[in-house]
Amino acid sequence: xxxxxxxxxxxxxxxxxxxxxxxxxxxxxxxxxxxxxxxxxxxxxxxxxxxxxxxxxxxxxxxxxxxxxxxxxxxxxxxxxxxxxxxxxxxxxxxxxxxxxxxxxxxxxxxxxxxxxxxxxxxxxxxxxxxxxxxxxxxxxxxxxxxxxxxxxxxxxxxxxxxxxxxxxxxxxxxxxxxxxxxxxxxxxxxxxxxxxxxxxxxxxxxxxxxxxxxxxxxxxxxxxxxxxxxxxxxxxxxxxxxxxxxxxxxxxxxxxxxxxxx
Amino acid sequence: xxxxxxxxxxxxxxxxxxxxxxxxxxxxxxxxxxxxxxxxxxxxxxxxxxxxxxxxxxxxxxxxxxxxxxxxxxxxxxxxxxxxxxxxxxxxxxxxxxxxxxxxxxxxxxxxxxxxxxxxxxxxxxxxxxxxxxxxxxxxxxxxxxxxxxxxxxxxxxxxxxxxxxxxxxxxxxxxxxxxxxxxxxxxxxxxxxxxxxxxxxxxxxxxxxxxxxxxxxxxxxxxxxxxxxxxxxxxxxxxxxxxxxxxxxxxxxxxxxxxxxxxxxxxxxxxxxxxxxxxxxxx
Numbered sequence: 001x002x003x004x005x006x007x008x009x010x011x012x013x014x015x016x017x018x019x020x021x022x023x024x025x026x027x028x029x030x031x032x033x034x035x036x037x038x039x040x041x042x043x044x045x046x047x048x049x050x051x052x053x054x055x056x057x058x059x060x061x062x063x064x065x066x067x068x069x070x071x072x073x074x075x076x077x078x079x080x081x082x083x084x085x086x087x088x089x090x091x092x093x094x095x096x097x098x099x100x101x102x103x104x105x106x107x108x109x110x111x112x113x114x115x116x117x118x119x120x121x122x123x124x125x126x127x128x129x130x131x132x133x134x135x136x137x138x139x140x141x142x143x144x145x146x147x148x149x150x151x152x153x154x155x156x157x158x159x160x161x162x163x164x165x166x167x168x169x170x171x172x173x174x175x176x177x178x179x180x181x182x183x184x185x186x187x188x189x190x191x192x193x194x195x196x197x198x199x200x201x202x203x204x205x206x207x208x209x210x211x212x213x214x215x216x217x218x219x220x221x222x223x224x225x226x227x228x229x230x231x232x233x234x235x236x237x238x239x240x241x242x243x244x245x246x247x248x249x250x251x252x253x254x255x256x257x258x259x260x261x262x263x
Numbered sequence: 264x265x266x267x268x269x270x271x272x273x274x275x276x277x278x279x280x281x282x283x284x285x286x287x288x289x290x291x292x293x294x295x296x297x298x299x300x301x302x303x304x305x306x307x308x309x310x311x312x313x314x315x316x317x318x319x320x321x322x323x324x325x326x327x328x329x330x331x332x333x334x335x336x337x338x339x340x341x342x343x344x345x346x347x348x349x350x351x352x353x354x355x356x357x358x359x360x361x362x363x364x365x366x367x368x369x370x371x372x373x374x375x376x377x378x379x380x381x382x383x384x385x386x387x388x389x390x391x392x393x394x395x396x397x398x399x400x401x402x403x404x405x406x407x408x409x410x411x412x413x414x415x416x417x418x419x420x421x422x423x424x425x426x427x428x429x430x431x432x433x434x435x436x437x438x439x440x441x442x443x444x445x446x447x448x449x450x451x452x453x454x455x456x457x458x459x460x461x462x463x464x465x466x467x468x469x470x471x472x473x474x475x476x477x478x479x480x481x482x483x484x485x486x487x488x489x490x491x492x493x494x495x496x497x498x499x500x501x502x503x504x505x506x507x508x509x510x511x512x513x514x515x516x517x518x519x520x521x522x523x524x525x526x527x528x529x530x531x532x533x534x535x536x537x538x539x540x541x542x543x544x545x546x547x
Contacts, residue, residue: 073451081448085445087445089469130542
């Protein structure tokens with residue numbers, strides 16, 4: 001279980017003003033859960049993820065993974081970034097195996113595990129390719145495989161499909177559901193797409209900006225419905241899906257309007 | 264209702280002449296090859312030289328014909344000049360620049376990386392480097408000779424100093440070019456400080472470092488020849504200097520040709536090294 005307890009973050013902006021980026025956010029990511037944080041830009045969702053990853057210390061509150069407080073980055077939390085951060089001087093397999101190299105694993109062992117993970121994301125034929133030879137969607141798949149290599153307790157995904165075209169994006173969502181089902185990892189996933197959030201999450205938190213806080217929480221089941229019947233169109237076309245999408249759109253819209261009126 | 268529009272058969276070009284290939288209009292010279300124009304330009308310059316020299320438009324003492332320069336090249340190659348063979352002259356110059364380059368690289372890369380990573384290192388080294396780097400090296404050559412004597416030590420120290428600064432500055436810029444996301448990614452994969460340095464920072468900075476080495480070879484070569492003109496008993500600069508004292512203009516031309524050939528070889532070797540070490544450069 002990853003537990004975020006009353007996490008607050010204050011930044012100082014470039015002009016010296018103090019920005020309240022995260023306001024007493026509490027959140028649990030239980031075993032096997034797929035938690036999605038949804039919100040417009042500036043709502044603090046990336047701040048929250050950076051704090052979970054240990055890139056950013058909290059102003060107050062705490063984050064603990066399986067009872068151990070998070071004090072910095074570590075291999076027990078795999079991160080998938082929006083921009084791919086693959087190393088261009090390494091092959092795809094070496095990129096995937098990077099975390100194992102840091103952990104001191106032997107080369108044969110590393111590459112064996114890398115090939116296994118590349119099979120999981122459907123890129124077994126590209127092990128020897130260079131990152132710049134792959135498309136954006138393929139590179140994000142490598143990013144997922146790389147984050148899984150060290151067998152982390154949780155995957156933190158920061159708008160990983162945000163830069164992809166919408167067709168690739170749908171394929172990647174389905175692939176991620178497969179990966180999640182096969183590995184049983186907890187996932188914390190950030191997006192600003194309502195449809196993506198509803199389709200992927202077992203738990204959904206809606207966030208609003210200035211200060212960043214959680215304004216609504218939902219438990220969802222669409223992802224399991226998809227996993228059972230593998231029909232994305234039926235899941236997204238269901239009346240319940242559409243109704244919830246409209247509700248959430250209203251919430252996001254209202255909080256935006258209220259905040260800007262208060263400014 | 265479906266609206267599928269019939270597409271013409273792809274074989275429409277078959278039997279006709281090849282299709283007209285088009286490209287986006289672009290500004291500037293871009294990638295267009297200038298090789299034929301460049302070769303022509305070189306030929307014209309050579310022809311002008313030949314005509315001016317052959318017609319004695321300037322005194323023959325000042326300007327030999329290209330043919331005479333070539334003859335001198337053969338004679339210098341066979342018999343040597345100024346108490347040494349051509350290989351001894353070139354070898355002396357190359358030994359100096361490569362020794363100095365090795366010193367500058369071995370010291371410059373770690374110090375530059377450190378300056379990019381650590382506030383104290385940057386503060387401490389910035390002051391002396393920013394002070395001496397803009398100075399023309401020949402301005403402190405007399406000081407080197409007074410302190411270290413007329414031998415190899417003073418020349419190699421001078422060169423190492425001249426070549427050190429571009430390498431340090433490029434290594435530092437290389438560290439600055441490492442993206443925070445890349446560092447964060449490595450940290451979240453469990454990298455220690457040393458692993459971060461070896462696996463992420465150094466390779467990321469490598470393209471900039473190689474550019475720095477290329478610049479420093481250019482600076483060093485220029486400085487070396489100038490230093491040899493002033494204080495040496497062997498080397499390409501010395502060869503030119505002694506030839507000029509006897510007004511052997513044809514040998515001066517030979518020396519200049521050798522200097523240009525070496526500089527060209529350095530640039531070419533560095534390009535090969537870059538293609539081998541950083542094939543990903545410009546790909547992202």
